[in-house]
Amino acid sequence: MTTTAPRPETDGAPLGSASDRILRTHLPSREAAPGVSVRDADTSLRLDGGGNGLLDTTHFDVVRFPPPPWVKEQMATAIDTGAWAYSPYRGDPEVLTALSAPIGDFLGSPVSGENLALTPGTQGALFTTLAALVNEGDLVLLADPDYLFCERILAFLGARVERIPLTFDTDEPSLDLDLIESFIDQKPKLLLFSHPNNPTGSVYSEAMIARVAELAVEGDFLVMVDELYSRLIYGDGAFHHLRTQPGMAERSITLLGPSKTESMSGFRIGVIVAPETVIQLVEQCLAMTSLRAPAYSQHLLSRWLVDDHDFLRDRVAELDVLRTLTIEKLGAVPGLRLAPQNATAYLFVDVSAFGATDVEIAARLQREARVIVSPGYQFGARGSGHFRICYARDEAEWSAALDLMVTCLTAFAAEAGLTA
Incomplete structure (x- = not known):
């Protein structure tokens, strides 16, 4: 005889x-603007x-910035190798083993295949790792500003989030270490923080990274x-990797991936580097959410x-030219302030005036x-006005x-009484 569980009260x-979990991701504790919730602002601006x-x-x-030429060839090979369609939940063992040496060399800290898991993009890495570790009510310290979905994922999980201010308009950007x-x-x-920081592009000094580790x-x-x-x-x-600091191989979790620099976002592949105990927990979460990272993309x-260094050098040089162009043009807008940093392809523009x-x-800006x-509100309270x-x-x-943005923003500045 089968029994049916009682229907929950609604x-x-x-x-x-x-669900209450989804409603928490609307961030009801703060507003995007007076009387406008974060969710309503996102919806009104069609930020989907x-x-x-x-x-x-x-x-x-x-x-304009496609993936490296070898990606198409490698994907065709993966598709032709039907046996690659399935892998263990945390990734194909051969891929994990092959990645361990180059990732270890890049981070400056030894890594084994047991320290790695492959995920559906670094977004998947962020969610599965936090879901595997964070309990309802756990205190999580989060940089402010930082990547917009960090706070929303933590709200979904019911964490208690305390934002740690980032000072980014100086020559040596830093989190508030005393507050930590x-x-x-x-x-x-x-x-939890991004490095380089998203959205500001800030790169942290070795002294700050060392103090975080301490x-x-x-x-x-x-x-x-x-x-x-x-x-x-x-x-x-x-660039100073946290994992190299004393004691941090045992307590740091590093998210990496080719999504941005190599323009491989569409392939949905990310990498978690963490202690083996954390990787085992992440694997359980991957099994329940996506089963595995896209199996062909893993390869x-x-x-x-390994052999994309020339590609990377040329890519960074091209982006640097665009960075200069952007700073020069936006710099002509009265009252607009810029604090350009030395990383990412983002500019965080201060229009608080x-x-x-x-x-x-x-x-x-959408209309005109x-x-x-x-x-800026998406990245935390300290992002407001940007x-x-x-x-x-x-x-x-x-x-x-x-040019259109400058015209629009210059008119905005004039209405606010700002002049060159």
């Missing part, structure tokens, strides 16, 4: 109504990732660092970090310049779009 909510016929600066233009230290007595589960060891908490853009660095400055990583909300500015930008743009675009198209 408190009068209609069938198909949002689809572009909606406008020039979408929320991501890279992968037509002040939370140690409250036993945080995790510190605090993590002292407070006995994990540190998750999203290093998706760590190959997209301008100039000759050094595209065979040449990543305009006296308008992020929503108003983003909406007007036909451009979608990422409004917008983020990605300048990895076709040069001629981007130059024309910038």
Whole structure:
């Protein structure tokens, strides 16, 4: 005889109504603008990732900046090898073993295949790792500003989130290390930040990274660092990986992938580098969410970090030219402030002097310049008064779009009484 579990109480909510977990991702504790929720702002600006016929600066233009030439050949080989269609949940063992040496060399810290898991993009890495580790009510420290979906995923999981301010308009950007230290007595589960920072492009000094490691060891908490853009660095400055610091191989979780620098977002492949105990937990979460990273895409990583150095050098040089163009054109707008950093293909534009909300500015840029930008509220409270743009675009198209943006923003500035 079969029995049917009693139907849960719905408190009068209609069938198909949002779960409490989804409602938490609307971030009801803060507003995008006075009287406008984060969710309502996203919806009004059509920030659904689809572009909606406008020039979408929320991501890279992968037509102008396509993947390396070998990707097509490698994907064809993978598709022809039908036995590659399925892999263990955390990734094909041969791929993981082959990746361990180049990833270890890149990070400056030994890595074995047992320290790696492959995920559906670094977005999948972010969600599955946090879901595997974070309990309802756990204290998680999160940089502010930082990647927009971090806060939303943590809200979905019911974590208690405390934002750690990032000062990024200086020559040496830094998280508020004293504030991190002040939370140690409250036993945080995790510190989470991107490096280079998304949205600002900030690259942290060795001293700051070393101090983060010291605090993590002292407070006995994990540190998750999203290093998706760590190959997209301008100039000759050094990049300092957290994993190399004393004690951090045992308590750091590093997210990597070819999505941005190599324009491989469409292949949905990311990499987690973490202690073996964490990887085992992530594997369980992968099994329940996606079963595995796209199996054929896993084999595209065979040449990543190995023989793509010339491609990377040329890509960074091209983006640097676009970066200069963007700074020069936007720099002509009265009242607009820029603090360009030395990494990513993003510029975080300060328009706080305009006296308008992020929503108003983003909406007007859509109407008058036909451009979608990422409004600053998405990245945290300290992002308000800014917008983020990605300048990895076709040069001629981007130059024309910038002219329209400058015209729109200059009119906005004039209405606010700002002059050159």
